[in-house]
Amino acid sequence: MEWTQEKRYLPYNKWDADTLLHLQAQAANSPAQMHYHLRPISGLVNDPNGFSFFNGEYHLFYQSFPFGAVHGLKSWWHFKSKDLVHWENLGIGLEPDAKADSHGAYSGSAKQIGDKLFIMYTGNHRTDDWERIPYQIGVWMDKDNKLGEKEILFKNPDHISEHFRDPQIIEKDGKYYAILGAQDEKEKHGHVDVWSSEDLKDWKELGFLDFSDKDMGYMIECPNLVEVDGKNVLIFCPQGLDKSIADYDNIYPNMYVVADQADLENHTLMNSSQLKNLDDGFDVYATQAFNAPNGKAYAVSWVGLPDISYPTDNENWANCLSQVKELTIENGKLLQKPVDAIKSLRENEQSFIDERELTTKAGQQYELKMKISAGQKGNLYLQANSDLSENLKLSFDTENGELVLDRSKAGEVSANYGTSRKIVLAKNKDLDLDIFVDHSLIEVFVNGGEHVLTGRFFTNQDSQKIVFDNETSYQATLWQMKTIL
Amino acid sequence: MEWTQEKRYLPYNKWDADTLLHLQAQAANSPAQMHYHLRPISGLVNDPNGFSFFNGEYHLFYQSFPFGAVHGLKSWWHFKSKDLVHWENLGIGLEPDAKADSHGAYSGSAKQIGDKLFIMYTGNHRTDDWERIPYQIGVWMDKDNKLGEKEILFKNPDHISEHFRDPQIIEKDGKYYAILGAQDEKEKHGHVDVWSSEDLKDWKELGFLDFSDKDMGYMIECPNLVEVDGKNVLIFCPQGLDKSIADYDNIYPNMYVVADQADLENHTLMNSSQLKNLDDGFDVYATQAFNAPNGKAYAVSWVGLPDISYPTDNENWANCLSQVKELTIENGKLLQKPVDAIKSLRENEQSFIDERELTTKAGQQYELKMKISAGQKGNLYLQANSDLSENLKLSFDTENGELVLDRSKAGEVSANYGTSRKIVLAKNKDLDLDIFVDHSLIEVFVNGGEHVLTGRFFTNQDSQKIVFDNETSYQATLWQMKTIL
Numbered sequence: 001m002e003w004t005q006e007k008r009y010l011p012y013n014k015w016d017a018d019t020l021l022h023l024q025a026q027a028a029n030s031p032a033q034m035h036y037h038l039r040p041i042s043g044l045v046n047d048p049n050g051f052s053f054f055n056g057e058y059h060l061f062y063q064s065f066p067f068g069a070v071h072g073l074k075s076w077w078h079f080k081s082k083d084l085v086h087w088e089n090l091g092i093g094l095e096p097d098a099k100a101d102s103h104g105a106y107s108g109s110a111k112q113i114g115d116k117l118f119i120m121y122t123g124n125h126r127t128d129d130w131e132r133i134p135y136q137i138g139v140w141m142d143k144d145n146k147l148g149e150k151e152i153l154f155k156n157p158d159h160i161s162e163h164f165r166d167p168q169i170i171e172k173d174g175k176y177y178a179i180l181g182a183q184d185e186k187e188k189h190g191h192v193d194v195w196s197s198e199d200l201k202d203w204k205e206l207g208f209l210d211f212s213d214k215d216m217g218y219m220i221e222c223p224n225l226v227e228v229d230g231k232n233v234l235i236f237c238p239q240g241l242d243k244s245i246a247d248y249d250n251i252y253p254n255m256y257v258v259a260d261q262a263d264l265e266n267h268t269l270m271n272s273s274q275l276k277n278l279d280d281g282f283d284v285y286a287t288q289a290f291n292a293p294n295g296k297a298y299a300v301s302w303v304g305l306p307d308i309s310y311p312t313d314n315e316n317w318a319n320c321l322s323q324v325k326e327l328t329i330e331n332g333k334l335l336q337k338p339v340d341a342i343k344s345l346r347e348n349e350q351s352f353i354d355e356r357e358l359t360t361k362a363g364q365q366y367e368l369k370m371k372i373s374a375g376q377k378g379n380l381y382l383q384a385n386s387d388l389s390e391n392l393k394l395s396f397d398t399e400n401g402e403l404v405l406d407r408s409k410a411g412e413v414s415a416n417y418g419t420s421r422k423i424v425l426a427k428n429k430d431l432d433l434d435i436f437v438d439h440s441l442i443e444v445f446v447n448g449g450e451h452v453l454t455g456r457f458f459t460n461q462d463s464q465k466i467v468f469d470n471e472t473s474y475q476a477t478l479w480q481m482k483t484i485l
Numbered sequence: 486m487e488w489t490q491e492k493r494y495l496p497y498n499k500w501d502a503d504t505l506l507h508l509q510a511q512a513a514n515s516p517a518q519m520h521y522h523l524r525p526i527s528g529l530v531n532d533p534n535g536f537s538f539f540n541g542e543y544h545l546f547y548q549s550f551p552f553g554a555v556h557g558l559k560s561w562w563h564f565k566s567k568d569l570v571h572w573e574n575l576g577i578g579l580e581p582d583a584k585a586d587s588h589g590a591y592s593g594s595a596k597q598i599g600d601k602l603f604i605m606y607t608g609n610h611r612t613d614d615w616e617r618i619p620y621q622i623g624v625w626m627d628k629d630n631k632l633g634e635k636e637i638l639f640k641n642p643d644h645i646s647e648h649f650r651d652p653q654i655i656e657k658d659g660k661y662y663a664i665l666g667a668q669d670e671k672e673k674h675g676h677v678d679v680w681s682s683e684d685l686k687d688w689k690e691l692g693f694l695d696f697s698d699k700d701m702g703y704m705i706e707c708p709n710l711v712e713v714d715g716k717n718v719l720i721f722c723p724q725g726l727d728k729s730i731a732d733y734d735n736i737y738p739n740m741y742v743v744a745d746q747a748d749l750e751n752h753t754l755m756n757s758s759q760l761k762n763l764d765d766g767f768d769v770y771a772t773q774a775f776n777a778p779n780g781k782a783y784a785v786s787w788v789g790l791p792d793i794s795y796p797t798d799n800e801n802w803a804n805c806l807s808q809v810k811e812l813t814i815e816n817g818k819l820l821q822k823p824v825d826a827i828k829s830l831r832e833n834e835q836s837f838i839d840e841r842e843l844t845t846k847a848g849q850q851y852e853l854k855m856k857i858s859a860g861q862k863g864n865l866y867l868q869a870n871s872d873l874s875e876n877l878k879l880s881f882d883t884e885n886g887e888l889v890l891d892r893s894k895a896g897e898v899s900a901n902y903g904t905s906r907k908i909v910l911a912k913n914k915d916l917d918l919d920i921f922v923d924h925s926l927i928e929v930f931v932n933g934g935e936h937v938l939t940g941r942f943f944t945n946q947d948s949q950k951i952v953f954d955n956e957t958s959y960q961a962t963l964w965q966m967k968t969i970l
Contacts, residue, residue, distance in 0.1 A: 015502035018580075021551065025563075025576030029630050035573070066506065078510075088520070088968055091510030095503075145514050483573055 008072035050110035069318035074104035083341035122165035190220035211269035246275035281453035335449035346479035411458030493557035535595035554803035559589035568826035607650035675705035731760035766938035820934035831964035896943030
């Protein structure tokens with residue numbers, strides 16, 4: 001099918017139900033489909049939205065175009081969970097049914113205020129001349145997950161271009177703030193714009209967030225500010241960032257800075273760190289984080305990137321979300337760890353010590369937790385076939401401190417932005433890996449979450465070998481992971 | 486919406502996708518919706534179909550009309566499971582897309598033959614004059630759940646009326662058999678009709694199954710023959726059965742007989758028992774059973790009945806499936822027990838001894854396992870509010886041997902066929918109850934599965950008290966049950 005503009009923006013009621021039923025069945029039956037990560041019920045998934053704790057449960061939405069593996073008319077698809085691991089699919093949650101979001105209910109956030117959930121998001125409206133007007137919209141959801149009236153809160157002021165979106169709602173000292181991704185109209189550079197309101201109705205612009213003296217590329221998307229162990233972490237996506245400011249390999253980066261304090265009234269982060277990549281793998285973007293009532297900061301990422309294609313595009317579905325990651329700061333470092341409840345998915349535990357071949361039948365849903373002793377070099381092949389012509393390779397050097405994830409032989413993956421990702425580690429230290437595989441998704445948590453490498457791969461379903469190329473001193477535990485959806 | 490004939494039989498591609506998305510969200514968000522039973526993704530669910538073990542997993546389909554709480558154009562919706570408890574939703578599995586099933590892919594069965602699943606079902610075709618032709622259709626499903634070409638195997642012979650459906654495929658002694666529900670053309674009485682084939686293509690009629698000298702009403706639906714502990718159990722639905730033959734309270738009964746042997750070649754069950762109700766509750770029909778490769782017999786029921794309405798009709802969805810029940814015969818009695826894996830859903834165990842009030846917050850998903858000592862009379866209220874004006878009542882008499890399930894105060898339920906169901910038990914014996922509640926569904930397993938009482942109820946969500954009306958000697962354990970879908 002050719003995805004014309006008309007087709008992408010066709011109202012959902014102009015699509016037929018039989019097509020949707022087949023798209024849903026196609027996504028559910030795909031061998032590449034994830035089974036313990038949130039993934040498309042049909043079509044394309046992008047940014048996580050509205051990640052929040054409401055009425056005693058975690059809520060999470062994602063951007064959805066239910067009709068194909070392209071960016072078309074977006075809605076929010078709704079899930080909830082008691083433990084951040086087992087999710088219940090609640091179906092379409094927020095639809096582009098107002099004039100202000102006529103061309104998409106774009107990304108946003110949510111926060112329980114009183115006994116309702118306040119959702120703040122960007123309505124993407126196009127005029128007849130295809131001029132984009134980014135309306136920032138507020139809508140209340142009640143305990144039965146029913147939405148109230150959508151209200152336009154504000155649009156881009158004159159000095160900000162049409163690239164003005166993804167509001168994060170923040171409550172601080174009895175006042176509400178929103179931070180948004182923005183591009184200034186004059187210089188066309190990326191910014192985080194700060195707004196405030198006393199009542200969630202009248203909003204005023206406070207100004208661009210001062211957190212770096214560097215140029216943030218041509219546009220910023222998906223800013224989130226969360227408190228983590230007394231620090232303030234700003235997670236954001238600066239498109240067009242100069243690689244001399246912070247190096248990255250993906251088409252667009254998902255970066256963060258850590259600041260000592262956030263003074264939103266004065267739109268300033270105090271003592272911000274340099275920019276760092278949030279994920280060192282291939283496919284993470286648009287991460288959304290929030291502070292839960294238990295005091296913890298949780299993050300979840302879109303596994304997928306704008307302007308990148310994947311083999312399942314041919315199956316009419318694309319992308320997924322990462323597992324939820326708990327953020328902590330230890331010894332001045334931001335760590336990302338699997339949430340504790342992920343252990344509830346483990347079954348069929350197997351242990352290994354120093355064996356070259358762990359298994360030829362790892363399955364396609366597993367966790368492999370491993371400590372590789374210091375002072376060694378070698379390769380660990382995952383999802384490998386018998387002659388290793390197909391594999392997902394982790395090359396480690398625990399003498400000089402290096403780890404490389406190489407997907408050059410992991411099926412049909414885009415090579416435009418390189419097929420390996422390298423991280424530098426402390427020298428002569430044991431290497432801790434917590435590896436999660438879910439059909440076509442790998443997440444590698446390195447040294448207790450100092451790094452995460454997330455990527456997609458498309459090896460044959462039968463390629464299930466886990467093997468080292470050489471004698472290696474290690475300890476490992478392998479679990480099959482249960483299906484959640 | 487008025488459900489005209491035209492609307493019920495509208496092809497799926499004439500429905501719009503937005504309507505379907507909203508119906509799915511409505512079903513997912515309904516407070517009455519089940520969360521550890523298979524339930525509608527949208528619209529109406531009826532008979533379980535194609536219950537089988539294939540490619541290392543259990544497969545189960547249900548009859549689905551995805552667009553509303555009425556019997557319209559039916560398809561099969563597909564699920565699979567490793568343990569008969571955690572099910573994966575695979576979406577629409579078999580659609581009415583051939584001339585032979587133009588008015589519905591009606592009920593049928595499935596069996597792994599070679600490395601494929603052979604599905605045999607009834608295509609409901611209506612001529613322009615609205616005359617029904619029941620085609621029996623075969624179709625192969627491969628390991629990727631893709632269907633081959635549908636082939637018409639046979640239709641009703643002249644001596645059988647249009648009521649000829651629900652084939653169960655059976656393999657025995659290197660030959661294939663199918664048993665079908667039927668009505669003879671001349672007398673308009675119900676029968677089970679037996680067919681055979683060497684190659685699954687050419688079929689010949691062997692004759693009506695001889696299993697009773699009684700009149701089986703005006704029509705039989707959904708016959709299944711399974712081997713249980715050396716006996717042959719025939720489960721079936723004789724509509725219009727005279728209550729002098731076997732008493733029942735529901736609009737239509739789901740009955741069974743136990744025979745010593747089945748001689749399908751001579752279409753005879755040897756030494757059949759009297760007819761008995763398979764379920765002693767309000768809402769079980771169209772139970773489908775099969776023999777798994779592990780030698781066990783499993784059954785699953787439609788919780789719902791033809792020609793009965795339910796309050797969720799107003800929410801555009803209706804009915805669900807029961808949990809899977811393992812069939813055994815002990816001391817000459819057919820027992821139905823929860824499968825062992827249902828225990829994997831238990832959490833938050835609480836124990837009780839003799840306390841009058843167990844809890845005021847039972848939640849809406851729980852298992853309550855209880856032994857009430859012999860020689861007592863009383864009432865146990867479930868899903869009760871504070872003044873007991875709303876409740877689901879179990880009245881027990883362990884002196885005279887009686888148990889009554891009363892839903893007269895359990896919200897808006899149909900009263901046309903009575904609001905209580907009584908079973909007679911041995912006198913002066915302890916009473917074992919294993920009670921499963923899932924939002925608007927209750928299943929009570931009595932004395933290790935000697936009886937099962939299944940019913941729907943529609944109490945307020947906040948009515949969660951479990952209390953005895955008097956001091957009672959008992960032991961009980963209560964677990965919350967995890968969500969599977």
